[in-house]
Amino acid sequence: MAGGSSSQAPLVLVSNRGPVTFDVDGSFARGGGGLVTALTGLATHRDAVWIASAMTAGAVRPSHERGGRAFRIDTAGGEFHVRLVVSDAEAYDRFYNVVANPMLWFIQHYLWDLSNAPDIRESEVQAFEQGYKAVNADLARAVVEQIEGQDDPVVMVHDYHLYTLPTVVRAARPDVFLHHFIHIPWTQPDAWRVLPKRVREEIFDGVLANDIVGFHTRAYRWNFLQCCRDLTDYEVDFERGVVHVGGREVWVRAYPLPIDYEATRRVAASERTAHFEAELKRRRREHIILRVDRADLSKNVLRGFTAFDQFLEEHPEFCEHVTFIAQLMPSRMDVAEYQEYLERIEALVAIVNHRHGTPDWMPIQLKLRDDLEEAVAAYKQYDVMLVNAMFDGMNLVAKEGPLVNERDGVSILSENTGAHEELGEWALSVNPFDIKETADSIYRALTMSAAERTRRARGLKAAVTARDPGDWIDEQLADIRAKGAGSAVGPAR
Secondary structure (H helix, E strand, C coil): CCCHHHHCCCEEEEECCCCEEECCCCCEEECCCHHHHHHHHHHHHCCEEEEEECCCHHHHHHHHHCCCCCEEEEECCEEEEEEEECCCHHHHHHHHHHHHHHHHHHHHCCCCCCCCCCCCCHHHHHHHHHHHHHHHHHHHHHHHHHCCCCCCCEEEEECHHHCCHHHHHHHHCCCCEEEEECCCCCCCHHHHCCCCHHHHHHHHHHHCCCCEEEECCHHHHHHHHHHHHHHCCCEEECCCCEEEECCEEEEEEECCCCCCHHHHHHHHCCHHHHHHHHHHHHHCCCEEEEEEEECCHHHCHHHHHHHHHHHHHHCHHHCCCEEEEEEEECCCCCCHHHHHHHHHHHHHHHHHHHHHCECCECCEEEEECCCHHHHHHHHHHCCEEEECCCCECCCCHHHHHHHHCCCCCEEEEECCECCHHHHHHHCEEECCCCHHHHHHHHHHHHCCCHHHHHHHHHHHHHHHCCCCHHHHHHHHHHHHHHHHCCCCCCCCC
16 A cells, blocks of 8 residues: 555445445435444545445445445434445345355354255355356445555455455556455354355455454464465465465464443433333343344354253252343244244243243343344343354453443353353353353352452453454554555564
């Protein structure tokens, strides 16, 4: 980035999901998920154009009305310049529902039961060629158009949907600076051997077409470097976090994602949150255990409820004194595995409630909805929060809950969440597959001394507020500037 104009040109952000979702009547609302939360901070921190897929029929209309060009959107979260890219509907279905979800998502969360699935046939390979790569190419063309005429443009690519996009952009604009942040775990080499060799090679070549590749944790960064060593012919420098690709050095870095803790505190202080909190206090038993999650296979909901079932079996003195509140947002209901998983969750809740419940006490209170203020009200009042994901990119719930909790609540945290690298010292760490350990941790949390609860709660709050989204963005921009200026790279963070 030697040219002086690069500091003046807007950043180009590109992701599958944009900052808002459009309805067919033209109205829109802020999009959900950790990626949108992270990029919203980035788009408001720097002048940026956000390129995303027109994922719904409602989003196609404003894209056509603007001739596919970028346009401004004003929301409560800030002002954005958005460019929506329309892909062929069949290609997008193959991209999203055959390759990205579930195939890549399952690989990157170790979700495949390899004795039974996946069966990769010609249809899956065609979905990669005619769906995944096609949609990536559509977005790549929009990126190339957007940076036309810019000297030393900077493009920040996001997540697992867009692994082949950097190859296309790099071919069209060799001078571009490409930074790719991956928001979900990166698994070890053997997990990637599920994919046909040619497909795998195209994915790795796409990711390595970037100048910098970022992850939430050092563990995921290490896994990626191992994959490059074992699955490609490129030279890997583990100490410096560098992959040598031809004459280029690809930096591989960890940038843990913080929460916007001031925004979370504002939600906690809102009138609507207070309404939910008052109702929760009116109906609460002595103890509340809480989980807030998407009903995703990776979140390990079934083992969490099974551990609670075992806890009640071993400690019946807590019956009628504790309620497990689980607020789950149904997720990917167009994927058969997710439909079945939600059915299994509801069935297990019914079994546990029947086994331990009484006429006036229901051990598990299951809420299948996405309501931010209701969730934050529960954050404020829990005594134990369970985050036992099998694998998670970061898990922002693990940070949001302790921030606003008012009861020195104890966090039970899976050692396989991205948040564990930052919060593990202050939480009760569990192996997410060990039901007995999780049950014992519930008991330990509910019987912990007040002084120990306070010590851990203070540690969690301090860790959560040590960095904000501005720091996360600045760390990445600093590396972009350093690498663009030809700085030597020291040991990787």
